[in-house]
Amino acid sequence: MKLVTFQKGDYGPRPGLVVDRGIVDLSAEGFKDSIAFMAAAASVQADVAHSKRVISMDNVRLMAPVPAPPRIFGIGVNYAEHAAESKTEVQKVPTVFLVLSSAVVGLDDDVVLPKASAKVDYEAELAVVIGKPGYQIKAGKWEEHVFGYTIMNDVSARDVQRATTQWSLGKSFPTFAPMGPWIVSKDELADPHTLDISLTIGGEKLQDSNTSRMIFKVPALIEYISGIVPLQAGDVISTGTPAGVGMGRDPQRWLKPGEEMVIAIQHIGELRNKLVAET
Numbered sequence: 001m002k003l004v005t006f007q008k009g010d011y012g013p014r015p016g017l018v019v020d021r022g023i024v025d026l027s028a029e030g031f032k033d034s035i036a037f038m039a040a041a042a043s044v045q046a047d048v049a050h051s052k053r054v055i056s057m058d059n060v061r062l063m064a065p066v067p068a069p070p071r072i073f074g075i076g077v078n079y080a081e082h083a084a085e086s087k088t089e090v091q092k093v094p095t096v097f098l099v100l101s102s103a104v105v106g107l108d109d110d111v112v113l114p115k116a117s118a119k120v121d122y123e124a125e126l127a128v129v130i131g132k133p134g135y136q137i138k139a140g141k142w143e144e145h146v147f148g149y150t151i152m153n154d155v156s157a158r159d160v161q162r163a164t165t166q167w168s169l170g171k172s173f174p175t176f177a178p179m180g181p182w183i184v185s186k187d188e189l190a191d192p193h194t195l196d197i198s199l200t201i202g203g204e205k206l207q208d209s210n211t212s213r214m215i216f217k218v219p220a221l222i223e224y225i226s227g228i229v230p231l232q233a234g235d236v237i238s239t240g241t242p243a244g245v246g247m248g249r250d251p252q253r254w255l256k257p258g259e260e261m262v263i264a265i266q267h268i269g270e271l272r273n274k275l276v277a278e279t
Helices: 034-039 042-049 080-085 139-145 218-226
Strands: 002-008 011-019 022-025 061-063 072-076 095-099 111-113 124-130 146-153 177-185 196-201 204-210 236-238 260-265 269-277
Touching: 002 034, 011 034, 011 042, 061 177, 072 218, 124 196, 124 218, 124 260, 139 146, 139 218, 146 236, 146 260, 146 269, 177 269, 218 236
Parallel strands: 072 236, 111 269
Antiparallel strands: 002 011, 002 061, 002 177, 011 022, 072 095, 124 146, 124 236, 146 177, 196 204, 196 260, 260 269
C-alpha cells in the first residue's frame, strides 16, 4: 500500500491510501492522520485498504506523508564514498543528528534558500518510517517496527552545519526536509538495501548509487537508535546520502533559485522540489 497525506479542494490535510480507483480517505474511516493509521493493527489496515470510500485523484495535492513526524533522525556519513568526499571519518557507531519536523514539506513544494546561508546542498536519502513503537529493539526484530519507506531530501546549509560540531540547525531551516511522495509499505518493498537512488538537477545526474552501499544498514540503525531513545510511530530515520553532493565536488556546487531537484528511488518513486530565494 501507499500511504499519503493529501489535500483536495476544501478538504484539509487528510490521510489516505492510493488504490487503483483513487484514494481511500482514511479520515472517513476514523483515522485523524497517517500516524494513527500506521499505529493501527495490521488487520485493521488491511480491512481499510479495501474500503469503498474512494475519491478521485483529480486535483489532489500530495503533501508530506507524515507532515509532522515526532522525530526525524538523520544519519551522517553512511556511505563510504560520501564520507571520503566530505573528508569525514566514519565512526564505529552511526552518526545521528536530529532534523526539526518544522522543516518538513512535500512533493512539489518549494525549498527556500535562506539569506543566512550561501552554501545550500542537496542530499538524496532513503527514509524509514516507524509504525510500531519500541525500545531496545534487537536487530533481528527490526522489521516488526517498520511501516514502510519514503524519500527524503536532507537539504543542508553547509556553512551553518560546519560552523560547529552540531549539525541540526544547519539542516532544519524551513522547507529543508522535503519528503514523499508517499510511504510504500514494507510488504511491497521486501529489502530496503537493494534500491537504486539518484538525484538530478536540470537533467544532470549528480548522485547515482544503490542503498546496498550503506555502511550501517537499517537493522543496525534501528537497534542503535532504539537502544538509547524509544522509537515512536511516525518517527523517520533518514538513512544517509551517497556520494555526489555539492560540497564534495570540485568546484563545489551550491543550489540556486530556479533549479529543480528530482530524487528517484527504485520501487518508491520520485520527489521533486523547486528552489526559490528567501524574500
